[in-house]
Each structure stands twice: as structure tokens, then as C-alpha cells.
Amino acid sequence: MASTPNQPAGENRVRIVVATSVMLTFISFWRAAAIVLNDLGSSAFYAGGIAEQAIGKTAPWFIIAVMLFSFCVRAVYVESCSMFVRGGVYRVVKEALGGGLAKLSVSALMFDYILTGPISGVSAGQYIAGLIRELIAAGVTHHILSPSMLHLVANPTTFDNHLAVLFALSVTIFYWRENIKGIEESSDKALRVMQITTVMVVLLIGWSCFTLVYNASHGNPPHLPPLPTSENLRFDSAALGFLKGSPHVQAAAAPDAAATHETRFNFIGFFAMFGILAAFGHSVLAMSGEETLAQVNREIAHPKLKNLKRAALIIAIYSFVFTGGATLLAVMIIPDAVRVPVFKDNLIAGLAMYQAGPLLLKLLFRIFVVVVGFLILSGAVNTAIIGSNGVLNRISEDGVLTDWFRRPHRKYGTSFRIINMVVALQVVTIVLSGGDVYVLGEAYAFGVIWSFTFNSLAMLVLRFKYHGERGWKVPPNIRIGDREIPIGLASVFLVLFSTAIVNLMTKSVATISGLIFSAVFFAIFTISEKVNMRKFRHAEQQMKDQFQLLQSDTVDRAQVGIRAGSVLVPIRDYNALHHLRWVLEHTNTDEVDVVAMAARLTGAGAGEYDLSMEQIFSDYEQTLFTRAVSVAEGYGKRISLLVVPARDVWAAIVLTANQLESAAVVAGLSSKMTGPEQAFYLGRAWESMSGPKRQFVFQVVSPDRQIQTFRIGPHTPTMKSEDVHLVHRIWLDLTRLRGLDKLHHSDIVTLALTRFALEYTGRDRDEIIRALRKIEARSNAEKSGRELPPGESQPEHREPPPPPVTGP
Amino acid sequence: MRRMDVLIAVLVRIVEIMFFVGLAGSAVVWLLTTVEDVENMFSGEEPAGGGAETEVHQP
Numbered sequence: 001m002a003s004t005p006n007q008p009a010g011e012n013r014v015r016i017v018v019a020t021s022v023m024l025t026f027i028s029f030w031r032a033a034a035i036v037l038n039d040l041g042s043s044a045f046y047a048g049g050i051a052e053q054a055i056g057k058t059a060p061w062f063i064i065a066v067m068l069f070s071f072c073v074r075a076v077y078v079e080s081c082s083m084f085v086r087g088g089v090y091r092v093v094k095e096a097l098g099g100g101l102a103k104l105s106v107s108a109l110m111f112d113y114i115l116t117g118p119i120s121g122v123s124a125g126q127y128i129a130g131l132i133r134e135l136i137a138a139g140v141t142h143h144i145l146s147p148s149m150l151h152l153v154a155n156p157t158t159f160d161n162h163l164a165v166l167f168a169l170s171v172t173i174f175y176w177r178e179n180i181k182g183i184e185e186s187s188d189k190a191l192r193v194m195q196i197t198t199v200m201v202v203l204l205i206g207w208s209c210f211t212l213v214y215n216a217s218h219g220n221p222p223h224l225p226p227l228p229t230s231e232n233l234r235f236d237s238a239a240l241g242f243l244k245g246s247p248h249v250q251a252a253a254a255p256d257a258a259a260t261h262e263t264r265f266n267f268i269g270f271f272a273m274f275g276i277l278a279a280f281g282h283s284v285l286a287m288s289g290e291e292t293l294a295q296v297n298r299e300i301a302h303p304k305l306k307n308l309k310r311a312a313l314i315i316a317i318y319s320f321v322f323t324g325g326a327t328l329l330a331v332m333i334i335p336d337a338v339r340v341p342v343f344k345d346n347l348i349a350g351l352a353m354y355q356a357g358p359l360l361l362k363l364l365f366r367i368f369v370v371v372v373g374f375l376i377l378s379g380a381v382n383t384a385i386i387g388s389n390g391v392l393n394r395i396s397e398d399g400v401l402t403d404w405f406r407r408p409h410r411k412y413g414t415s416f417r418i419i420n421m422v423v424a425l426q427v428v429t430i431v432l433s434g435g436d437v438y439v440l441g442e443a444y445a446f447g448v449i450w451s452f453t454f455n456s457l458a459m460l461v462l463r464f465k466y467h468g469e470r471g472w473k474v475p476p477n478i479r480i481g482d483r484e485i486p487i488g489l490a491s492v493f494l495v496l497f498s499t500a501i502v503n504l505m506t507k508s509v510a511t512i513s514g515l516i517f518s519a520v521f522f523a524i525f526t527i528s529e530k531v532n533m534r535k536f537r538h539a540e541q542q543m544k545d546q547f548q549l550l551q552s553d554t555v556d557r558a559q560v561g562i563r564a565g566s567v568l569v570p571i572r573d574y575n576a577l578h579h580l581r582w583v584l585e586h587t588n589t590d591e592v593d594v595v596a597m598a599a600r601l602t603g604a605g606a607g608e609y610d611l612s613m614e615q616i617f618s619d620y621e622q623t624l625f626t627r628a629v630s631v632a633e634g635y636g637k638r639i640s641l642l643v644v645p646a647r648d649v650w651a652a653i654v655l656t657a658n659q660l661e662s663a664a665v666v667a668g669l670s671s672k673m674t675g676p677e678q679a680f681y682l683g684r685a686w687e688s689m690s691g692p693k694r695q696f697v698f699q700v701v702s703p704d705r706q707i708q709t710f711r712i713g714p715h716t717p718t719m720k721s722e723d724v725h726l727v728h729r730i731w732l733d734l735t736r737l738r739g740l741d742k743l744h745h746s747d748i749v750t751l752a753l754t755r756f757a758l759e760y761t762g763r764d765r766d767e768i769i770r771a772l773r774k775i776e777a778r779s780n781a782e783k784s785g786r787e788l789p790p791g792e793s794q795p796e797h798r799e800p801p802p803p804p805v806t807g808p
Numbered sequence: 809m810r811r812m813d814v815l816i817a818v819l820v821r822i823v824e825i826m827f828f829v830g831l832a833g834s835a836v837v838w839l840l841t842t843v844e845d846v847e848n849m850f851s852g853e854e855p856a857g858g859g860a861e862t863e864v865h866q867p
Binding site for chain 2: 068069071072075270271273274277280306309310312313474475476487488490491492493494495496497498499501502
């Protein structure tokens with residue numbers, strides 16, 4: 001019977017240690033801020049245009065107000081993250097208000113995530129289409145292109161919308177494929193995108209300020225937008241929602257009515273003040289993306305709370321300057337006649353074209369804006385897929401979605417059914433929108449405002465329900481007797497709740513589509529949960545019969561019940577356990593323990609909650625371990641079983657190997673990468689791990705039993721026989737000299753290395769690098785056509801291999 | 809019908825009051841948190857910058 005060495009007598013069940021702490025590496029607050037800004041910053045490209053279409057020229061003031069208010073929403077998220085490491089909506093609402101409302105809030109969040117992809121893709125498409133039209137026009141004007149080209153763009157709206165749909169579909173399908181394969185999303189990429197975006201923002205604001213001064217000096221002084229009073233609001237008929245045709249609304253002349261040729265409306269009489277709320281509600285999508293803060297919190301390095309607050313401040317200031325600043329400058333610089341009619345869907349591109357300066361420079365800047373827009377908005381499409389997948393995975397882990405959704409892809413190990421469902425919904429949304437950013441933006445606001453509202457309500461309830469210590473609280477709080485009144489938190493909730501209610505009335509598209517979507521998702525969650533509960537009772541009984549789950553915060557030898565020097569075998573696919581078989585064939589388990597480890601990958605963008613033991617050890621792990629145990633039983637050997645939650649499988653393997661003091665890690669050959677590539681990623685994770693670190697051997701077993709061996713960590717290099725002979729010849733020669741008869745071989749190597757290090761850090765560095773490159777090229781040429789033999793070392797750090805990975 | 813109008817009017821006023829009272833409170837939240845965050849940003853303790861990069865993998 002396969003079991004651990006310390007299995008209690010008479011106990012027939014297999015003991016499995018289930019670690020509940022996720023194996024993580026950590027990121028700085030700058031990287032955390034960059035990840036969030038990739039989502040939050042993307043709304044700057046469309047929020048201003050949508051708001052101005054909805055409420056008229058006062059829009060920048062409302063966008064600025066929303067961006068200032070986002071500082072307060074961020075404070076609520078900081079408090080929730082200080083209570084729960086994963087302080088996302090689902091976790092917080094479930095804790096405070098129960099499972100029903102948690103499912104409802106997550107349905108709204110899903111609506112938000114599902115729409116993030118289409119709105120970002122379509123918006124990027126609009127920027128590209130606008131640029132193509134501009135380039136065609138410039139080409140025809142300068143006789144570079146034939147005038148017949150103008151026919152292509154004879155109807156700008158149709159051209160832009162069709163191209164936007166095409167582009168959004170292409171990007172979504174591209175990222176669908178990448179996500180199915182298991183895309184790698186690194187904070188490095190996010191940081192780089194934000195660096196490029198920052199260059200654009202600085203140029204945009206600097207050049208805009210120059211333009212304002214230039215225009216003023218040429219008799220065109222800048223005018224601020226009309227103040228945000230109820231009289232100055234000019235609503236589009238679509239922005240009145242269910243109040244269209246109401247006696248409280250009347251037609252009003254807009255300052256730019258001549259340009260738009262549209263009738264605008266205003267709230268009057270008793271409803272005059274209501275217009276301010278409606279205008280605020282039409283601008284809330286500018287702060288979409290705050291939820292991502294809760295998702296990255298878990299990965300933020302120590303001191304966590306302090307760094308979280310730093311990241312949150314950077315995010316708030318950056319998005320305020322970018323989104324608020326760009327919208328304000330657009331209204332001040334782009335003439336009324338073209339701002340909404342021509343640039344409503346690509347406002348920042350319009351801003352680039354109306355700067356003071358030569359046309360060529362402006363066109364070049366517009367190209368830069370489109371490139372940055374493409375990067376950040378395409379990234380948001382990917383974030384939307386990853387986020388939705390992450391949230392649904394979490395829900396699935398909580399038993400709210402059946403395991404059918406979470407079953408891994410046969411080849412890539414990703415939750416392909418969830419990804420397929422999310423992308424299918426996004427594709428349908430893109431096609432239905434017809435490339436209209438405004439319609440998408442209106443609907444998008446539903447998910448944004450309701451997920452924030454649920455989160456703040458839950459946090460408010462928790463103030464009364466949970467009296468334990470918190471890392472931080474939203475100020476101010478007033479104490480009356482024993483009771484603490486959360487004035488700040490209540491204020492934020494009131495603004496969010498009232499805005500959400502107003503949006504229900506003024507955003508008919510959002511209300512209808514949001515309610516239908518949320519109701520459908522809520523029904524799916526509720527039915528799935530019921531099905532799961534029945535199934536769980538059966539599975540629980542089976543599990544009780546076969547496995548004994550031992551929960552442990554950390555992984556150590558005592559918990560797993562093994563000796564030092566064990567062999568760690570990561571397993572994932574129950575149809576591919578050839579490497580476990582190989583290990584069992586070659587290991588005497590009386591002397592060396594074998595640990596089969598399943599890394600339970602927790603999804604990116606899933607910032608919801610810690611996993612409970614039953615969630616980590618799901619149906620899939622049960623099947624996986626049943627197969628592993630049966631393989632061990634086949635060999636009459638015993639293995640120990642371990643489940644480790646992880647965000648990065650490589651980090652999980654090296655951390656576990658280190659904590660278990662394993663001498664070897666044996667993995668199966670990945671379907672996506674070569675053995676050296678697997679070793680490269682494992683070596684990189686080893687380097688990222690904090691000390692004390694132990695070296696180990698990494699072996700990759702292919703299905704045809706070819707073995708590749710690598711050493712992870714600093715180790716004695718495998719020396720060629722000619723090098724050993726060279727050292728020996730030098731030693732023979734030197735020991736003949738007087739006073740050197742006690743010399744060792746190692747003394748010669750030490751001196752050679754010391755001199756090498758001196759030359760490498762001195763003038764001869766370039767020459768050494770050239771010489772090493774020659775050796776490397778020769779070695780590669782020799783190795784081409786043959787695999788590395790077992791036992792041969794591989795350097796840990798080679799040039800990064802191209803494909804990303806999800807697991808060995 | 810008249811009763812319905814009154815009801816809507818009352819509801820609208822309640823929503824407006826909630827919004828503006830909340831907005832006033834939020835202004836205080838904004839002020840207090842921003843001051844605290846700016847102090848925190850420039851406080852003596854070394855931030856954990858340049859840490860190891862996390863590779864985010866999907867399940």
C-alpha cells in the first residue's frame with residue numbers, strides 16, 4: 001500500500017498533506033501599480049469621449065470629480081485588503097452579506113470583466129481606424145496616394161466601426177488562443193507598457209500646455225469647459241435612459257449644437273439637481289479597473305500594507321493626471337466643431353492633431369498615441385480574459401461552478417472551458433455593439449458601479465459585524481461610547497449606492513443588459529452550486545474512504561513525514577505519469593522518499609480569497625492522486641502526496657524542494673518546451689527564491705524514457721577530461737618545483753579562477769566575452785543533432801527561451 | 809398617479825441627499841487619506857522595491 005512512513009498503524013487511507021499557503025514570489029509597489037494602471041489607465045482612451053457624448057461639454061469636470069472620488073474607492077479596497085489578503089469583491093461580500101449576495105456581486109463583476117475586453121478592443125480599433133483615415137487623407141493631399149483611395153473612407157463612421165469590430169475580434173481571438181495555451185503575464189511587461197505610456201502622457205501634457213500658451217498669444221485664449229452646474233448640462237437623448245420623454249426633461253440648446261446637429265436635453269425644475277447625479281453616473285467608467293488592486297495585493301512585497309498604500313497612491317495620482325488631464329485638455333484644445341463629431345471615439349488622437357506645430361510632427365505623435373493605445377488597450381483585452389477566468393475559477397473552487405468548467409486542457413492544462421465561455425460572450429458583445437464605443441461604455445458602467453457598491457456595502461457591514469483588528473481603516477471614524485461610527489466608509493458607500501441607483505434610471509442599455517446578464521449568471525451559479533453540493537457529499541464520502549487530508553500552513557519534512565534527500569515529482573496530468581514510473585523504477589523507497597506533488601495553480605486576476613482544504617483538493621486532484629497511488633502500488637513502493645497552491649508552478653517546485661530538502665526534482669517533459677527550457681525556468685525561479693537555498697538535481701523524463709539532467713543552483717561544473725588532464729599536467733609540473741610539493745589540484749583551479757575574475761573585471765572583459773562566445777558557438781555546433789546525455793550539466797542561465805509556460 | 813409622482817419625488821430627493829452627504833464625507837476621506845499617503849510615501853522605511861518579479865500563470 002502506498003503511504004507515508006509515519007502512517008498510523010491500522011490506517012488504510014493514504015495521507016495527503018495539503019498546504020494552504022500559496023507559494024508566491026513578491027513584487028515591488030511600482031510593479032503592482034503598473035499592473036493596476038494597465039487596466040485603469042486604459043479607460044483614459046475612451047472615458048472622456050463617452051462622457052462628453054452623454055452629458056456635453058462639462059464632462060471633464062465630472063471625469064475629474066470621478067478621478068478624485070476614486071481616491072476614496074481605493075481607500076475602501078485598501079481596508080478590505082488589510083483584512084483579507086485577497087480583499088476582492090467575492091470574498092468580502094460573502095464574509096459580510098452571505099453567499100447569495102456574493103454571487104450577485106460577482107455576477108456584476110463578471111459583467112464588468114466581460115465588457116472590459118470588447119470596449120478596450122473596439123476602442124483600440126477606433127484609434128487605428130482614425131489614424132488610417134488621417135493617413136489616407138494626408139497621402140491624397142500630398143499626392144502620394146490616388147484620390148480614389150478616399151472612396152474607402154467615404155463613410156467615416158461605417159469605416160471606423162467595421163474596422164474596430166474586426167480589430168477587436170482579432171485581438172480577442174489572438175488572446176483567446178494565448179490563454180488556452182497558458183499565457184504568461186509578467187509584471188515586467190506591465191512596467192514596460194506603463195513606462196512607454198508615461199512618456200506619451202508627459203509629451204501630451206507638456207505639448208498641450210505649450211499649445212494653450214501658443215494659442216493665447218495668437219488671439220485664441222483657452223476657455224475652460226462650462227462649470228458643472230445643472231444649467232450647463234446637456235444630455236444626449238440616449239443618456240436620459242428611462243427618463244426620456246419625462247416631463248422633468250426638456251430640450252436645451254447646446255454650446256456645440258451647431259456642430260453636433262443633435263438635440264440636447266436638460267433636467268429641469270424638481271429634477272434639476274438630479275442632473276448632476278446623472279452626469280456623475282455617466283462618468284464613473286473612468287475609474288474602472290480599481291478591482292485589480294485587490295488582485296495584486298497578495299503579491300506585494302513586505303511591508304505589504306505600506307507598499308499597498310504606496311501603489312494605491314501612485315495609481316490614483318497617475319490616473320487622475322492622465323484621464324482627468326487628457327479629457328480637460330481635449331475640451332480646451334480641440335475645437336467644438338470636430339471634438340465630438342470626429343474624435344469622440346479617439347479623443348487623445350484628436351488632441352495630438354490639434355497641438356501647435358507642424359503637421360508631420362503631429363501625425364508622428366498621433367501614431368505614437370495609437371501605438372500606446374494599442375499596447376495598453378490590447379493588454380486590457382488580455383487582462384479581461386485572465387480576470388474573468390480567474391474569478392470564475394475562484395467561484396468554481398468554492399463549489400459555485402461545477403468542476404466541469406475547471407477541467408484542465410488536455411495539452412496545456414488551462415481551464416479552457418471557462419476561457420471559451422468568456423471569449424464567446426466577448427465575441428458576441430463585440431458583434432452586437434457594431435463597433436460603437438459609446439454603447440459599450442454605457443453598459444460597462446453597470447458592472448463597474450455595482451461591484452464597487454457591493455464591496456463598500458460589505459465593508460460597512462463588516463465594521464459592525466467584525467470587531468477584530470484591522471491593518472487600516474478608512475478615516476474618519478467617530479467613537480460614541482463603545483460604538484465606532486465609520487463616517488468615511490459610509491460616505492463612500494452613499495455616493496456609490498446613489499450613483500448606482502441613478503444609473504439604473506438613466507442608463508437603459510446598461511440596466512437591461514446588466515440585469516439580464518447578472519440574472520443569467522446568478523442562475524447558473526445557484527443551479528451549479530446545488531448540483532455541486534449533491535456531488536460534493538458523494539465525493540466527500542469517497543475521499544474519506546481513500547484519502548486522509550492533513551491541512552498545513554507550510555510545507556516541511558515533519559509535516560510530510562519524510563527524510564532529507566527525497567525525490568520530488570511534480571505531477572499534473574493523470575494520463576502522463578511516466579516520470580513517476582521512472583522514479584519508482586530507479587528508487588529504493590526504503591532509503592529515499594518519493595514525494596508526488598501537485599501544484600494547484602490559483603488564477604491570475606482572481607484576487608478573491610484564500611483556499612480552503614477541500615477547494616485545493618478537488619475532484620481533479622483526487623483522480624490525479626488515485627492514479628499516482630495506483631502507479632506506486634503497481635511497483636509495491638510507497639510515495640508521499642502533497643498539494644501546494646501556487647501562482648507560479650516553477651516557484652512552487654523550487655520552494656517545495658527547498659523546504660523538503662529534496663535532493664532531486666523529476667518532471668515529465670513538457671508538451672510546450674524542451675528540457676533545457678524547463679531547466680531554465682526552474683533555475684530562474686531558484687535564483688528568485690530568498691535564502692537559505694539548497695542545490696538539487698533536476699531531471700526531465702520524456703515519454704520514451706530519455707532523461708535529461710541539470711543541476712539547479714551553484715554546483716561543481718562537469719569538467720571535460722581534457723581539462724582535468726590539463727590541470728593534472730600543470731600540477732605535475734609545479735610540484736617538481738621546490739616548496740610546491742604539497743600543492744593540490746584545487747590550488748591551481750583557485751589561482752586560475754582568481755586571475756580570470758581579475759581579468760574579467762578589468763580591461764580584458766570584452767576579449768573574454770568574445771572568447772567565451774566562440775566556445776559557446778563551437779559547443780552548440782557539436783551538440784546540435786544530439787540530446788544532452790544523462791548527468792551532463794546545463795548552465796542555469798542561458799538566453800531566455802521563447803515560449804511561456806504553465807507547467808512542466 | 810399624483811401619489812406616484814410624490815413617491816418618485818421623495819425617492820429622488822432621498823437619492824440626492826445621500827449623494828451630496830456622501831460626497832461631503834468623501835471629501836474628508838480624500839483629504840485625510842491623501843495626507844496620510846503622502847506622509848507614508850516619503851517616510852523613512854525603505855520600500856521593498858526591485859523585488860523578484862512574479863510570473864503570473866493561469867490555472
